[in-house]
Amino acid sequence: MIDQPGDLPHVTIRDVAQAAGVSIGTVSKALNGGAIGAETRERIRGVAEALNYRPNAMAQGLHRTRTMTIGLITSDSFGRFTNPIVEALEARLSALGIGVFMCIATDDPEREKAHIRQLLGKRVDGIVVTGRRADKRPPIGPLPRGIPVIYVFAQADDPGAFSLVPDDEGGARAAVAHLAAQGRREIAHVTGPMSFEAVRLRLRGYGQALEAAGLKQRDDFTLPGDWSEAWGREAIARLFAPGRVAPDAIFCGNDQIARGVSDGLRERGLSVPRDVSIVGFDNWDVMVQASRPPLSSVDMNLKAMGHEAGSRLLSAIQGDAQSGVIRMPCTLIVRESSQTQVS
């Protein structure tokens, strides 16, 4: 691809959004088959047509002035959380002929800087930064004007930055509301280290759901620890120590903890879900399927997040840059470990 001067003004997605009186995200959904009411979809499509905006205009506009490449920087190794995000992002962009340069910085600021210099040398149209956890990180260094950056499963410590992260609080609320709806009254929370924002947000969601269900939040029912199965087993030993009120349900901060909790209960002769219901977090296929019984878990919809990141970056490259933190909804997946009412 060779740069050509003389990009003509054309109708952008922002123009369609303004004319239709909706957000850019809603226009994107209407034109790309996202979840949106049929009536709204038809109305927005009508506006787009009237303005002579076509779904492909964005990519066609890009073709005229861009290198059709973007950079993807992971601030850590590729892993369980990054993979689905990156796959969906790559699918979204490669469908438009946009190439994705991958850069792995493994938490090394110097290496990250070198990557950014390299990406700028290749004149990328935009940069996506992903992390291994959604906590705040320093923003990547200053970029030439007009090169947008989006943080996904990562947040920059910069009010002007734009981040997509999972709605941990909402996911936790859904999990605990489900346990309460199944008739559980003594719901404990075994989770990871409090230094993680996700841990603090999930704890808050847990408290909110207990309150909404009219249940008391016991101090000794919140057990922060680490993200391991061993901690899950250890937490069971503590929760079922003699002389304590025993829980009848446990919401776990991740699936590894939940698997340890499940093993710990079985090894004490307790039945899941009859005696104790369990819900995990992450919906990690290996863990949820290998647990006995299969584990209910909160799915962070990472593929949807990657797809959305692609759409947002395209909008930003078109000049519709945004700032702030968008928390994308999680989905509770119910399996045998919390299904006490068989229909």
Next chain:
Amino acid sequence: MIDQPGDLPHVTIRDVAQAAGVSIGTVSKALNGGAIGAETRERIRGVAEALNYRPNAMAQGLHRTRTMTIGLITSDSFGRFTNPIVEALEARLSALGIGVFMCIATDDPEREKAHIRQLLGKRVDGIVVTGRRADKRPPIGPLPRGIPVIYVFAQADDPGAFSLVPDDEGGARAAVAHLAAQGRREIAHVTGPMSFEAVRLRLRGYGQALEAAGLKQRDDFTLPGDWSEAWGREAIARLFAPGRVAPDAIFCGNDQIARGVSDGLRERGLSVPRDVSIVGFDNWDVMVQASRPPLSSVDMNLKAMGHEAGSRLLSAIQGDAQSGVIRMPCTLIVRESSQTQVS
């Protein structure tokens, strides 16, 4: 980067290799700090200096005529096996200023073709193809002359192709030789589906090691199945059925099976490693650490494979294209599950 005609002849790594009477790989090791004897290293460095070849000449040569980009195609999602390969490959190439375009084809031949067209449009200097298993696959379509392709953790069904894959047979031999050296005499093999080349090669290595140790290979001690923990537990029920010779060691086709085997033994009241020693395959951190006790396992050295792929691709771009299948060595990591002789 802009193409410039008039690339001058210069000393290549092949010239150094010929002058020194060693392989190109050995020159690369000598110049890049790989594992090689000090004397050989010094001799090769001397030859390189005499020929006025400098370690950076390769990259500098590339700079003059190349786009300094390569394409990376995964024939499946990024996952456990691909991640370390891709990370090491990216580290190897980005250190030379070479950008890596990532393309995910998810086993869809049409999508793979579209990716290749896109990469050729971006004038990549070479292409790396990775898979989720090392079995043979159709070669990627014909490329313009001079654009090399390397398959990593994948093999093309084409005698002219070049592939890097793990030495499954050697890894299995090391595992079983270790169990025999610990005094085990009844060593069973619980593994995955025979449709995988890796399963057939590991089975062969198991047989070779038994023979080398003077042990009998029992027909009913080889249990192919699937790659799951559930299969590992099920296999224990079969191996310890009444009236059969019971194994005193089990070599497992992967770590998930090994974990299931370990759980199955514990739930029958058998102790690992006292009653039965276990070795897995993959050295997957999550599995080996969560198993009780921690699991001995064969590591496929995937980072080394990714690094080597980067070096080989650079050589191929320089005109030193190779063909054939290179099987890279695996390493046995011994942990508590097979450590019966405490020193």
